[in-house]
Amino acid sequence: MGTISRNGDDLHDTLLPDDPVNHDVGQENQDPLASRVWTETKKLWKIVGPAIFSRVATFSMNIITQAFAGHLGDVELAAISIANTVIVGFNFGLLLGMASALETLCGQAFGAKRYHMLGIYMQRSWIVLFLCCFLLLPFYVFAAPLLKFLGQPDDVAEQSGLGVNVLTSWLLVYVLDFGVIGAAIALDISWWVIVIGLFIYTSCGWCPSTWTGFSAQAFSGLWEFVKLSAASGVMLCLENWYYRILILMTGYLKNATLAVDALSVCMSINGWEIMIPLAFFAATGVRVSNELGAGNGKGAKFATIVSVVQSSIVGLMFCVIIMLLHNKIALIFTSSSSVIQEVDDLALLLAMTILLNSVQPVLSGVAVGAGWQALVAYVNLGCYYIIGLPLGFLIGWVFKLGVKGIWGGMIFGGTAVQTVILIIITMRSDWDKEAEKARINVNKWSQSKPDVQ
Template sequence: MPSNGAIEEAHVPLLEDLASPTAPLKKERVEDEEDKVLAKRVWIESKKLWHIVGPAIFSRVTSYSMLVITQAFAGHMGDLELAAISIASNVIVSFDFGLLLGMASALETLCGQAYGAKKYYMLGVYMQRSWIVLFVCCIFLLPIYVFASPILKLLGQTSDVAELSGIVSMCFIPLHFSFAFQFPLQRFLQSQLKTGVIAWVSLAALVVHVMVSWLFVYKLQLGVVGTALTLSVSWWVLAIGLLGYTLFGGCPLTWSGFSIEAFSGLWEFVKLSASSGVMLCLENWYYRILIVMTGNLSNAEIAVDALSICMSINGWELMIPFAFFAATGVRVANELGAGNGKAAKFATIVSVTTSIIIGLFFWILIMAFHNEIALIFSSSKPVLQEVNKLSALLAATILLNSVQPILSGVAVGSGWQSYVAYINLGCYYLIGVPLGYFMGWIFNQGVMGIWAGMLGGTAIQTLILIIVTIQCDWDKEAEKARLHLLKWGDTEQQH
């Protein structure tokens, strides 16, 4: 036992130190240093993030602008033409767009983690497997284009809209097959941070789209058929441009030519692609169902036009969160592949915070210009009035979408696709769709009720993803990524 004197001696320096006038200054200096270190880490991570996000936003906005330009051309032909293009693109094309985009996102997990682990050869083989799987899937999905008209009638669309939408859908078949090659190419290049080339090729495709649209619609007078065909031309320009860059020396580390190994392990790849596809297509189809449900309301043509305009604006802005989705998936996958769990967590925090700030900006913009936002698509006064009524829901959807896709990007980067697919199924289709139905028809709230109910499903899904992400053990995820690469890389390591 120490003596009382020893106790006093032990306590005196501590008390003196606490009483010292320099102690608060030392504490402030330590806090300042910590703030500087944190600010530096945020700056470094933001630069890495925006290296992907910047070109990704540009390429996605230009790609989506092709659809917006097509809808604008159709909208100035008449309300029926706008409804046909909107239904064909937002229901028929988006049905398989969501599935194929989701299936291609398996590459974000595999290529991202392989690139982080410096196993470069694996990326080219993965992409070729994805081409095979997506092309076969395109063949199986072809009947939805061929039989679009009876399908839309079965879903409750009016006869004239369904017939014209069926004709437009047939013109979208080349566009449909371009997805099988373009989506894997984009993810292959993004995973190795070659985002600049995607942006430049997207710009070239947009310029081609504007020129071809002018030629087909105004010079050749091809009407709504010509308007639809322009999308197929432009998207194939995009696919061929990215393919040319890859094949002719743009990726010397990750592309070493076509390989017979692409045909091995296809069943495992199909299963991973399918879980990725289900996860993302359940999200992508969700608001397309909103348009179909609206088509069953009274005065459906005006309601569908107004809602399609809102969905187009939402889709345009959604290209920014989708860019963050891609960037977050790449950053998380790269860091997990390199074994840096804490860096993956920090990348997630920075990405979500940045996206929320951007979402708030667009929320304010929509609320401030709610009377004018539809003029680019239509000059019809009833349509403009209906869009004005829906602007508050549009703003809320944009704000919520500044969080949800980024968390989905974390899921893709971590390989949680099958788990999140169940969350999406429950929140969207067991909660959101029934809630939208009850608010729209049972409570007679029309399109606003349908949208508000379905927005509730998105809010619940986002909340669950937030909880899952917060509780994640990132070191454990890094170890899982290492084991994942060993499982998928056996063939390539033997090469």
């Protein structure tokens, strides 16, 4: 599953723009505001455009798999939803978060013109994440008993534990009659195709300035990388796992299969749309880190403002679309009238979630670009798990509002508060000081000369 995917083509387009980052800062700051906004918009959308396409296409594999499973039956829909959202999501969220350390390191190194270090950083990331994968294997081996222990219905837990894409899903689910197992196998095959394709793209000459081949230097400085990647992992995991816990909490409600189905449909729609804010997340992180690496604190601040405004406009558009199509959005995933009605009842919360999520990921992207992962991890911990979860539990169970109460409490008590705090942190930041910190970090984590292969 890839709620949040950072693809190699995004990185290449991001870090090798047509216009150099180290521009004439003084001259640009004297340009009219409209001209500055347009210039920043072009830089931003050179990253956002390809990122949206690749992220939506990648996440669509999960949607396709879920849609095939949903038309097999309600239990199959719940099973594949739990598999994608909980089993894979918990572990993939950690790996994805740890990988986001690359956005800080690569962006700042590129801004400082240490191009060769991008390939070294990526190889260090491979080493750390590969070792981490071995520690996470038990979650997959013992998926079914773990889900039963967490209170999921037995039939859903069993099928979840078993658990290119359109073609393979159709072939394995319907032609070969493998059912929900076939849907899971199809998703695995599709992910491996992406991994192999990205490796070929990265290592076979398309990134000549940043990929200079395999190097023993990747094994040096691993501890510094682990510390930053751990902070990144915790930051994004606390955020990513928050919605996984929402699915698990729903599994304790009466008529759990229906509740999980409806909420999973909403989360899938939200996950599909959030690929756009996550493209802004990646773009903002790179633009901020590039400007800070180049010593331009004011440019980083301006890039933040432009990105937040434009992502908010996109989020508002999708919020309106959800409200207009509230009774039809579930038809992609299921033909069950009860699930469709339940999703209709949750449409308002879905629209509000989409609106909030158009701002929050962009601010998290600023944090990644500036290297604030540890600070944001504390913010996420407090907002999500000290405020949001207890409030969701209170409204959902004590006030007996069910899934609406759980989701509403977690959104307005957790995500909304977190967004406000991130806005305050961003507004109060000393961007010139952040640029100086970036310069120090680049000198610390890289070398002035490329390594000898």
